[in-house]
Amino acid sequence: MRTIVAQDVVSASKFNRFHLLVFLWCFYAIGFDGFDIAMYGVGLPWMMEEWNLSALQAGAVGSYSLFGMMVGALVLAPVADKFGRKNVIIICMFLFSAFTLAAGLSPNITMFTIMRFIAAIGMGGLMPNCISLMTEYSPKKQRALLVGAIYIGYALGGILASLIGMYLVPQTDWRVLYYIGAIPLLTIPFFIKQFPESLSYYLARQQVGKVVEILNKVKPDGNFSEKDDYQLHTALKDGKGFPVKKLFTNKRAFTTIAFWIAIFCTMMMAYGLNTWLPKIMQSSGFSLTSSLSFNIMLCVGQIAGTLIGGYLAGKIGYRKVLVSLYLMGVVTFIALSITTNVALVYFLIFLGGASTVGAMNLGNPYITEFYPREIRATGMGYAQAIGRIGSILAPTLIAMLLVTGIDPKMAFATFAVPSILAVLGYLLVQEKYGSFDKVVEENGMNEEFIEGENKRIIQS
Template identity: 35%
Template sequence: MSIPVTKNAISNNMEPSAITTKLVVFLCFIAMISEGYDIAIMGVIIPTLLQEASWNVTAVHMGYIGSAAFFGTLIGCYLFSALSDLYGRKKLLIACLIIFSTSMIGAAMAQDPISFVIARGICGIGVGGIIPIACALTSEYSDEKNKNFYFALMYCGYPAGALLAALVGMFYLDQHGWRTLVAAGALPLLLVPVFIKFLPESISFLLSHGRKKDALQLADKIGISQNSIESYQVSKENKVNIFSLLKEMFSVRHLRATTLFWSSQIATVLGVYGLSTWLPQIMKANGYGISSSISFLAIFMLSAGLGSLFIGRLTDRFNTRKTIVLFYLIGAVAIFGLSFNYNIAITYVLVGLAGMGIIGVGMVQLGYITHYYPTKIRASAAGWAIGMGRIGAIMGPIFGGYLMANGSNTSANFYLFSAAALIAAISIFFTPKNIGNH
C-alpha cells in the first residue's frame, strides 16, 4: 500500500536496488514452494490413500478430502490479504508460513479422514495467506521494466514445490509411505529465522501508516532514495482501512475488471487443481504404472514453471493481455488433445503444453491482476482474486472425483479442464485495456 501523493512514485522514484529485488523474489519464491508442495502432494498420495483399508474412502470422498485445503485457502486469502494491507506484509507472511508448516505435521499424524481433513483445512488457511502477500511484496519490490518476469520467477515456487512433491513421490512413496511425504512439508519451519532476518517490510505500507522514520531506515538499508520518501505525506483522506480497500476494489473504475478477473481465476484454478489432483490417477486408469503416472505430474509442473518464465518475459515486451489469452488457448487445445490416445512421446508433449497453458499462464495472469490495481489495495485485490479462484480449486478435485467414481471415460476430465482454460481466455480478452496501477 502506498499514499498516492505523486503519480507512479513507487515505480519511478522508489525503485529498490537489484540485490534487494532479487532477495525479495527469492524469499517469496521459497514461500511459494510450500503451496506447490502442499497441492501436488495430494495428487501423489491419492492412489495410496484410496488403498488405506482402515479409512475406507472412495474417489468421491477423496475429491472432498482434496478440496479441504482449498477451502482453507479461501479463508486465508481473504483474511490475511486484508490484514497485510492493514498490519504489514512481513509479519503476516511469516505467520502464514508457521501455520502451514505445523499443520502439515498434524496431517501426517492423522489417524482417520476427519482429522486429516481438519489438518488440511488449517494448512490451506496458511497457504491462502502466503500467496497474495508474496505477490504484493514481489510487485512492490520489482522494477517496472521486468515486473512480469520477476513475478513469474517468484511464482515458479509453486511448480517447483509441486515438481519436488512429484519427484519425492516417485522415489520415496513406496519405501516410506504417505505420512513421511506429508510431514516433509513442515520443513519450511526451519527457514522462519531467515525470513525474520532478511525479508524487508513493504516501504509503501510503512508510509501509508505514518511510519516515515521506519521507512527511511529501511530505505537506507536497501538502497532506495530517501528523497522520494521525504516527499510523502499522510493525509486523512488517504489513510487506509478495510472499508476504503473494498470501496476502491468495487468502484466503477475497477468493477468490470474485478468481475472478469474473478471469472478467469475461478476457471483457471479449477483446471490447475483438478489436473494437479487427478492427473496421476487418470493416467493410472489409462494403464500406466504408478511411477509413470506420477512422472506425468512432474512434466506438467516442470513445464508450468519454465513456461511461466517464458510467458512472463514475453509479456514484459509485448501486449500482456493478448499474450495471456494466446497461451490459455494453447492450453485449452493441449488439454483437449489429451482425451485421445497417442504414443507416450506425444502425450508428454501435450502434458507439457497443458502445464504451460493452464498453470504457467495462470501464474503470469496473477501478476497481471496484481499490477492492475493501485498499490494501496494491491494485496487485497490479489487476495480477493485468489480467494475467488479457491472456488475453482474446491470444485476441480470434486468434479474430477465424481467423473472418476461414476465410471465416466477419463476423457470427460480433459473436456472439463479444457473448457476451463477456454473460459479463462475469454474472460481476460474482455478485461479493460487500461491498467490503473498508480
C-alpha cells in the first residue's frame, strides 16, 4: 500500500487542463469582484448628480458597502474551512450578482445602500476562498504567478467598468453597470458542475473516492486508487478545532498581527483610489472621460505589478518583492501630489496601481501559504476582514479631506503613510513559523518535500 500525501501530489504536479479549469473559474469570479468594486466609483459622478448627494454622503455609501465585505470575510471564511470552500463560493456568487442587480433597480439611495451592503457580503467572502483554492490546486513552481494572475481578472473587471463608464453610461444610465454585474447569476449552474471542492474538505470527511478522482486529474499518470493510504486520520485531526483560534497557535500570533497591519494599510490605499480617483482627477481640471482613463491606467498598473511581481516572487521570495513595491508607492504618492505634467501623472498612476492592488495581489497568496491548509481560508479571510476596516475608513476620510477645500491632488500624499506601515508589517513576518511547502527534490519516482519542519517522501 502506498502512502500518499494528497496536497503534496498537487504541489509537485505539472500544470494541465485541471489546473487551467480552476484558474479560469477563479479568474472569472474575481474578475466580476473587481468589476463590482470599481463600478461604484465609476458610476459615482452620475449617481451624485441624480440623487443630489454630497461628497460625505457618497463616501458613507461606499463605506457601508465595504463594511458588508468585512462581514462577509469574517463570517464566510471560517464557515468555508468547515463546510466547503466551493459551497461558500456559490453562495457568494449568488449574493453579489443577485443583489447587484437589485441595487441597479433601486429607486432611491436608501434602498441602493441596503442592496449594495448585501451584495458586498458576497464579495467579502468570495476572494479569500478563491485564493485558498487556487493556492491549494496550484503546482508549487507556478504558484506565485498563478495565484497572482487570477487578479488580472480583478484589474480587467475594473477596466471593463471604466470603459462602460466612458462609452456606454453617457448613452444610457449609470445603472447599466449594475445590470452587467448580475451576469454571474446565470453561470452558477456551470460553476457547480465544473469546479472542484477543496482536497482538505474531502480528506477531513474521509471521502476517498473524491480525493482519488481529483488526484488522477491533477497527475494523470499517478494511477491513484482507493486502496492507497491517504493519511485520513491526520486530516481528520487537523480539521478539528475552531479555525480562528489556530491563527494564534504554534507561534503564529505575531505574524498574524503583522499581516493584519499590512493588509489594513493596503486596502486603505486600494479602495481610497478605486472610489475617489475619477472624482479627484475631475476636480483637478480633467474632463470626466479623461478622469476615467486614469482609472484604466491604474488597472493596467495593477496587472503589471501582479505579473512582474509574481514572477519575481517565484525567484527571490514574496517579502522582498512586497517591500520593494510599497517603498515605490511611498515615492509615487508624494510625487503625484506635486506634479503637473500630464504624461508623468499617467505614469505615476500606473505605478500607484502596481504598488497598491498589485502588491495586495501578491500579499494574498503569501498570507494564504503561510498558514496550514486546513485554516487557509480563515487566515486569508480574517486578514481581509481586518483590511476591510481600512477600506471602510478610506472613502470617508478622503471625502472629509476633500471638503476642506485643499488641492484635491494633495490627497495622494496621504497614501504615503499607509505605504510605510505596510512595509513595516511585512518586515515583521516570522517566516520560520509558516507552513510553506517547498519542493526539495524531484527525481523520477521520488518527490521530496518539506512543509514547515516536517520532511516527507511520496513514493509515486
